[in-house]
Amino acid sequence: SFEFEVNCNKSYKIVAEKENFILAEIDINTSDTDKINITEILELTPIKCDQFIDLEVFNGESEQLLNNTTISLYQNNILKETKLINGVFKFKLKCNETYKIVAEKENFKPAEIIIDTDNTNDIQISKTLNLEPIKCNQLITGIVLDKNTNKPLPNSIITFYKTETLIDSIQVNTGATFKYPLKCKTKYKITVSHENYISSSFQLHTSEKHNLELTKKILLDPSLEFVTIRKVKMIKTNPIYFDLDQAKIRPDAAKELDKVVAVLLKYPTIKLKIKSHTDSRAPDNYNMILSNKRAASTINYIISKGINPARITGRGYGETELVNKCSNGVKCTNTEHQLNRRTEFIVIDE
Known part of the structure; x- marks a missing residue:
């Protein structure tokens, strides 16, 4: 509020101003009456800001x-x-x-x-x-079982690939269960293997959903074609027999080698290393030469059945890789010596 003293019989203009408000004014004409109070109101309208x-x-x-x-x-x-x-x-x-x-x-x-x-x-x-996007992960959990018995397969190995590149490999626990984190919106190939079982692979394309948990029951077929011996995967065969001091493939040996050929035809990416061994009951050098001849005969037989030579390597090892104590001068039974006379078809690439 404010007060002004004005003269009688005069005209006045009062102007009110304030920042951010619209200016307001009023005109006042005084009379000839002395000493009176004139009351007026000015309203300032805010400027819209x-x-x-x-x-x-x-x-x-x-x-x-x-x-x-x-x-x-x-x-x-x-x-x-x-x-x-x-x-x-x-x-x-x-x-x-x-x-x-x-x-x-x-x-x-x-x-x-x-x-x-x-x-x-x-x-x-x-x-x-x-x-900032929250890191998107999913979780795959599962169990590995024998397809025929439904029993858990502890020590199974699960290998993870992304665009054919190996990214990790894990071993299932004693209950054959596993869990593994996966990235969202990613294509994976997952391979499951176990000694004396046929490996299994499957593709998995994760979605964009955060924290999704995927469950997978993996069934492995017992292998009728492979066996793992001394931690080495081999094609399963009966013993390959040769006549004394000979490297020629016998009819009974040919039947076993035909099994090897059948496996190679069934699995066209498999490559083998063939190792021919003797026992220790002849001079070392003689055994090495003989085992090399037998390895060569075995390889030639398999190649003659139409298998690409690039898939087969091998040689003789004589008595240098005995599987028991029966080395030179050690008394052993015929059965013990027979364990050392063997041909191995080792899988080196799948």
Whole structure:
């Protein structure tokens, strides 16, 4: 409020001004009456002061605009508005206020920004927010079982490939169960193997859903074609017999070698190393020469059945890799010596 002393019979104009308000004025004509009080009211109308904000929300990793993002606008920590936007949004803000804008999207860390407006009317404010994606993982769990008996197969090995590149290999626990983290939106090849069982492989393409748990029961067929001996995978055969001091393939040996050929035809990527061994009951050099001849005869027989020579290697080892104590000068039974007279068909590549 204010007071002015004015003269009688005069005309006056009173003007009221204030920053951010519309100017107001009034005209007063005094009379000839002395010492009276004149009361007038001036109302100042605030100047409407608005500012405008353009906000873009990006994926902080790919730097692409994010669709379906929830934006919440707070004025002096009071929620004023929430909306779903596709990358870009506009808000009208009042001057001389404090605002907080929060951006949220599923599978991203929320982000916020504080904006203090000034008293400048009708200006455009541009801001950006980057939402960092939460690392997306899934979990595969499962068990490895014998297909015929349904019994668990502890010590099974599970190997994980990504675009044909080996990334990891794990061994199942004593209960034959396993669990392993996988990345979302990724193609995997998973191979499961166990001694004396046929390996199994399957493809898995994970989705984009976070924290999904996948369950897999893996059944392995007992191998009728392979056996693991001394931690080495071999084609399963009966003993390959040769006549005394000879390297010629006998009819009974040919039947066993035909089994090897059948396996190679069934599994065209398998490569073999053939090792021919003797016992110790002849001079060392003689045994080495004889075993080399027998290895060569064995390889030639398999190749003659149409197997690519690039898939077969091998040689004789004489008595250099005995499987028991029966070395030179050691008394052993015929049965013990027979264990050392063997031909091995070792799988070196699958």
